[in-house]
Amino acid sequence: MTKEAISEIKTHLLNVTTLTDPYVTYLQADERKGVQKLLLQLQKRLEKEQALKEQFYHMQTFERSCYQNGIHLVAGIDEVGRGPLAGPVVAAAVILPKDRVILGLNDSKQLSGKKRIALAEEIKEQAVAFGIGEIPAEKIDQINIYQASKLAMIQAVEGLNMKPEHLLIDAMTLDLPISQEKIIKGDARSVSIAAASIIAKVYRDNLMKEYHQQYPYYGFDKNAGYGTKAHLDGLAEHGITEIHRKSYAPIKKYL
Structure with missing residues (x-):
């Protein structure tokens, strides 16, 4: 018999x-x-x-605790972009389905760019709803x-196409009439918040790549607006743009 x-x-x-598969x-x-x-x-x-x-x-x-108490629409909320010298702060809200497993969900900062992009697509496909x-x-x-x-964050919740019954928020409380x-x-620590962090991060990174086309001297496609050497060199040579945060200390001296 030919192998x-x-x-x-x-x-x-x-x-x-499974390793117990007869073929194995x-x-x-x-x-x-x-x-x-x-x-x-x-x-x-x-094993992985x-x-x-x-x-x-x-x-x-956290999500299972909600489900067990009859709460089904649980939205995780997170933001990215507090530290950059340029660009917006972006938040996402995500309601995940109860019965789906999305492998690899974690804090977006712990993931490679390639993995974040792949997970962002999977989250969008699987999510009950998401808002930005x-x-x-x-x-x-x-x-x-x-x-x-x-x-x-409030905008992200209001951008959901259905009202969540409960919010899981990364280190914040929001002025919203929702538990x-x-x-x-x-x-x-929460798959819903992790999913929101990934959606927000990928969205903001793409936005900063678009800004790089408009303002090519600061390396926004690589640094997402953070104060890297390339960004600071660009500021020294070309000054600030409309998307720079003028209240941030390194930017103030260029006003």
Whole structure:
């Protein structure tokens, strides 16, 4: 009997979800080094997936508590962009479905850019609803970044196409007539807040890449408005733009 080609086995193993699969048992008798290498890769992949499932379950503690109390529409809320010298502060609100697992959800700062983008697409596809809030630099200068962050979060909640029953918010409370829970380091402790942090981060990064086309001297496509050397060099040579936060100390000297 002709043995399967290594390439065929590799394709077949992509659909295997457990090491007890009869196909895996069959392959364990195949002494070819290439086959045994594929089995080792499968084991590592399944172990990683299991770890991510356990992480998701642990990070769903706040949401499960709500579900068990008859609260089904739980929105996680987070913002990004408090520290940059330029651009808006952006918030997102996300209501995740109760019965779906999105592997890899975590604080957006802990993820690679590629992983964030992939997860943002998956979140948008799976989410019951999501909303975005965006407060520009001019408004930040008027009301301060803390108040602007709150306003962005409120906008994000109001941007949902359905009213949430409960809010899980990263280190904030909002002036909204909705029950809410303030969670310190919530983007690393709640799947809903983590999802919001990813949506907000990807949205803002894309926005700053667009601003880079308009203002190419500051490296906005790479630094997202943070005070990197390229950004500071651009300020020294070209001055400030309309999207710079004039209330921030490094910018004030260019006014």
